[in-house]
Amino acid sequence: MAAASEFPNELATRPLGLIALMGLSITQKPLHKAIWESFSVNRRVSLSSDLFNDIVPDINHKLAGLLLPKAVHHRQLRSNRKFNVPVCKTDRLKKSFIVSHSLRM
DSSP states (O other): OTTTTTTOHHHHHHOOOOOOOSSSSTOHHEEEEHHHHHHHSOOOOHHHHHHHHHTOOTTTSGGGGSOBOOOOSOOOOSSSBBBOOOOSSSSSTTSSHHHHHHHHO
């Protein structure tokens, strides 16, 4: 028998959150479909663009040193990029975090 001062393992571990969605009719009700998509859709794209938009204006951000150098335009250009983006010959480089978000700005 355990001593009175010891907690059982069930009380000592941190509980995990579990969300159960029951009774949703996503084929018939658009509201149910919106609820399901809010839990199941991958939000990685929006989170990464939000992070990038937080880094750009703040030069003291701890990740600001990873950004590409800002572009300096002396003439009016059709493509007004904010960063000097390198020529990407592979998809791996094009899809990297910094380069892909720099191209979208």
